[in-house]
Amino acid sequence: MSTDPVRTVGDVGEGELIDLFAGPDAIDDTDAGVLIGPGDDAAVLAGGGPVVVSTDALVDGQHFRLDWSTPGQVGAKAIVANAADVMSMGGRVTGFVVSLTCPKDLRVDTLVGLRDGMRSAARRYGAQVVGGDLTTGNQLVIAVTAIGAMDSRSPVRLSTAREGDVLAVSGELGASGAGLDLLLAGVPGFTSLVTAHCEPSPHLSLAAGAASAGVHAMTDVSDGLLSELRTMARQSGHAMHVDPSRVPVVPELAAAAAALHTDPLRWVLGGGEDHELLASFPAGVVPVGWTAIGTVTRRGGGPPVVVTGIDDVDLDLGWRTF
Template sequence: MSNPIGSSSSSERELTVAEVGEFPTIARAASGRRQPTTTLVGPGHDAAIVAAADGRVAVSTDMLVEGRHFRLDWSSPYDVGRKAVAQNGADVAAMGARPIAFLVGLGCPPDTPVSVLDGISAGIGEAAEAIGAGVVGGDLVQADQVIVAVTVLGDLQGRAPLLRSEARAGDIVALAGSTGASAAGLALLEAEHTGFTDLVDAHRVPSPPYEAGVGAVLAGAHAGTDISDGLLADLGHIAVASAVAITVEQHTVEPGPRLTAAAEELGADPWGWVLTGGEDHALAACFPPEVELPDGWRRIGRVHEGSGVTVDGRTRESPGGWESFGSATSR
């Protein structure tokens, strides 16, 4: 989706954050935003008040730094905002919670056009509203580059949280969503390839299967995780936390025709994207073998005694995956 913040006059678009001022810029971000019934006190006070009927709150936070996690010549500010919600919302969804509130910290140089923050705020606000959550507060500070820091609150609604540490030998490993498209989109952007806009869009704005996390808990899943660092890397987190081994059945995650075609044009390996590419924000979970997988989930492997993650019983030379202090490539 394109950035909807673009209908104002050219003179307004050229205003900087310094010219508009901190509090008017914050007011622009909060203006017109709808709040769910869980928001008891919203923006405009020293703190927000959010109701979680369960009495427990799942909390996660992530940061996006310009030049490291996004580039504004590759993504619109609106898409950056939507991506920030997706990567945070998927974290609590992976635990079986429903996202109910987001807190947003924005940093930027004083000469940043205010339209950039308008776009990021619109993307965050609309993405949050689309999943039934509200943006309940935040902060704006001066920084050397644009920084988006988002914290999400999730309501477990009486369910036990889905942890990484409870997988058991014999469990079925299942996936909700798909992997590889975001990594393919990033490769296309890096190569300045103008085709495969669906894959590029998947990198710019992931679409997590939010409801699948709740479905997994209700079906009796033992363990789960969000696929943010790469399929093998994130299954590795479950394997380590649960002290088990996981085998992925390669035929169940075979790259589709779009990934295969893109890989052929770039001279890339589509299996690398599927198995080690990050930022798809699919969900993985480990289910008891007698459980019928809920809607949206498909089997991709099994849990065994032992350690590590293999593909058809073979160890991949490198699990790949995102490492924050590794590659300098912007995401």
């Protein structure tokens, strides 16, 4: 079909739009894991063992803005957020299903950009977009379901963090939150921080090695470090002690904080959407590529999360949906 940028989804029929996602180039035929891809009533994936499933929705104006991000970046971000959930469970992503709600005035080239961003990001994790749905609505909504396999491994759960474990992260934290605040304030520059927000690129490949090393608990930092630690503490019944000075950050973070007259620690502890991994390892077995930032201790009667150097930490820091 024509992808003339002045055309909108309201100008073309549903069949033509579906062809954008279900055409001959939709699936790599060499992928033995996909038996039936887009075009039928449902996709069929090879398998036989436990299946990992996670879903997430991104809403225009709430989770992304097309005046900040390219359509390709938005599409990639939607895939990354869901891949992180599957991989933090120790799973291997096998496919993605995407449901798009599109306003009638959405340009066709925007839809093509979303598609290309999703496909590119999915391939990064060894998977493909295998199906989905298109409908119309008042605003653009991207709902992605990620499907994965455990490959004979046991799922890595939040509840199995143990007293004496070492807490570690897979990469720098705070960059996405800083990028968002810079965009909101209209401050130019700081390209790496803005890119970290618009198109996060977390070190999710470290998840498989963590699972093989005997990781006890793992999650991705989507809602902010404190939020994820609070959840891990609640699920496991233990306390989480973290030293913020040990959390890796990008070099631009301090300068961005100075430009916005704020404390960079707010982004390190409360900034979300970095999608780096947070894990609880047995002492002495933290794999290469991870940075130790704290420990798991007995809860007792104290707070669920203790931050070194901060007596009265705001545990509500982080993304809140409602």
